[in-house]
Amino acid sequence: MAKAKSAFVCTECGADYSKWQGQCSNCREWNTLSEVRLGGARPGAAATSGGGSRGGYAGALSREVVDLSGVDLTEVPRFSTTFEEFDRVLGGGLVPGSAVLLGGHPGAGKSTLLLQTACRLAQSKRVLYVTGEESLSQVAMRAHRLQLPTQGLKMLAETSIETLLAVSERERPEVLIIDSIQTMHLEDIGSAPGGVAQVRESAAALTRFAKQSNTVLMLVGHVTKDGSLAGPKVLEHMIDASLLLEGDSDSRFRTLRGQKNRFGAINELGVFAMVELGLKEVKNPSAIFLSRSEELASGSLVMVVWEGTRPILVEVQALLDESALGNPRRVAVGIDHNRLAMLLAVLHKHGGLFTGDQDVFLNVVGGVKVLETSADLAVLLAVVSSLQNRPLPRELVVFGEVGLSGEIRPVPSGQERIVEAAKHGFTRAIVPRGNAPKKAPAGMQVVAVDKLSEALEAL
Template sequence: MAKVKTQFVCQNCGYISPRYLGRCPNCNEWNTLVEETVQKESSTSVKAVRNTRTHNTEPEPINSVKFEEEDRFKTGNEELNRVLGGGVVPGSLVLIGGDPGIGKSTLLLQVSGELCKRFKVLYVSGEESASQIKMRADRLDVSGSDLLVFPETDMNVIKNTINDVQPDVVIIDSVQTMQIPELQSATGSVAQIREVTADLMSVAKDQGITVFVVGHVTKGGAIAGPKILEHMVDTVLYFEGDLHHSYRILRAVKNRFGSTNELGVFEMRETGLVEVNNPSEIFLEERLKDATGSAIVVSMEGTRPILVEIQALITASVFGNAQRTATGVDRNRVSLIMAVLEKRAGLLLQNQDAYLKAAGGVKLNEPAIDLAIAVSIASSYKNKGTLPNDCFIGELGLTGEVRRVTRIEQRVAEAQKLGFKRVILPANNLSGWTAPSGIEVVGVKTLAQALKVALD
């Protein structure tokens, strides 16, 4: 009897080793290598696979390729439609990842309830029984004769059911619970996830069925399984939020059919997820009037302007090395801005601890937030509050200049809509447009000039 050949595969990154290693040399994670059986393929079967072609194609000039843009269909959830780029593209494969209990299954079950009014939806669950899904559906007020529930984990059975039922939309909850019995590796392993995703991609592309896939995340926040999982799908969405707060953010990190900068905001209630149409009001509702270390920024998330409060706390350092802590904004960006403030604005910050936060749990990562960060730090350091009706837009250069930003009209219009009276922005952004009535626009060229306008 031939000896069974095995190999050790990292469950985090897919690295393959002939022997066991405590630490993966590729991703440096500990205890992630799992033993798997190596399956031998006969040369005839490999040759048969290589010769299998769904249709005959020949190389042709790109100018002669016929293309008809497929109409997207709406999910009934405007926030999800925005993140997807305006709706769902038929035949696409969408991966949704997030922490346990964040609301991934709730979101997809609510979307299924809307879609089953126009399409046939097959909800495949490997984590819940049909009665458990029905219990949650009753709580969310989801029902419909074209919403089919199928608790199953065997991909062969699932594919046969899809061929029999012929649904328009398939939801897989979750990809880590699905398995192909022919593979000897354990459910949720790298090999299983890779092959299951390949089967789902084949279903989506060959039959034109839209497939939503739920993916678990690791403790580091990345989707569990090999990185190829994210490369294979058309769209990757992350569902973010704090389990101790009711608000959730759906963010696109990959989208072949739209922008990757869009986000959708939801509120988790007893009856399920509710769309938040104006998140700026949510992020500003608890702001104190005369607080120091507070500045409002108008940030663009995709096509949507959002007003967010940047909070800073500057205190004298007790220990030798000053601390720099940031939540919701990049810590390196904060360190850079503090260096510019010290060099160009004369603030002695090297012996000060700095704690910064973007209120509301949102994450900001665009250059236009630089000026608001600088103003909030200076406000806390000087113990002078900013005016409650001021907001700040602008990128900072290392020489202390305030640089222009994009989509200034939309940003100012959003600030005016929420009742702000003055916007401090780059002077180079003043030309080519007209500010809406009821709001004053102040152009500044340098950081020192901006601080004088904001705090004096």
């Protein structure tokens, strides 16, 4: 018999080597290489060699060379998850043969969201829910507590990939849900479940099955302390969509954001509220995030951010206090703290306001993470309001990017942002001159500015 081949895989970054060495050359960690046997009949081997899982869905794979102009442009078939916000982040719904990875902190609601989705989909499609972390009775108790329709949903408590694939071949589900990928294991791999080798090979075997059977594969993934998905980065190359469910334990709101999507945009945002009967989608997030206090307070201002295909109004709060330390603190929640430091430098250089002796605290209300630069001007004006202890008008809305020379740059979809603000009753807006509309919405006064100094004068 031929001798079984083996490789050595780093448990930290997923890099593989032909022989053992003390330090991983990729991530520079010591004693992280573990041996993996490479059996010829190992499930998922074909999926990992040559990038076989990068073909989108099963019907898109082709062994023939064709001219790009002759490729069929038929719309990829989709079906709804029964959640409009979930469909929005996925780009319109689930694609047969696709692999979706859903990550999030413990308690964020990953299992709850997928159980709700599975129970609803099971009324019209064949769904198999595989649980590796909970018993069947625990899942049944949660479904009963959430008052979900349980008729028709197939359940399996299993952690062996070989057994799981055998059951899936027999049941032929249209949707296969794995909770979670970190608990699954292959017998041919010697490392423990949750390790880099096990996670990679297990995901490859499941993805290969999904492509061949045209099954929607949905995987639950854990996250690390810094909020990134646990396990190797190679998972991101195997799957078609990577979603992250975020939300603080003390907040009832959850945000679902796409980090990768081969079938849609990656900047879409879905908003859910955790209620007694599980996760409920929030179809008008602006109305939720604008629940402000009736009393005027300095440092509070509303800005318009663009998430995917829609504008969302959120409140930004700033608090400045005289620092008792030699190195004042800069704390930002919901926005990049490095960008905050840069904006404070611009405020001093081009606005004439010094904050070097102040502790600066910034918070985006509602747990929203602002990833675009349109929040720059609103952040600076909120800082100025707190610094001078002068409240800003409640009917004021602001957006715009601030450059290092103090110029106010236009941002995409400026017209739509102004219209959205007018719908929610705002009557005054400070915007970049490049975003100023030819005709402002009825009842809305738009102040267009080119420089930071002009924006400060407009206040």
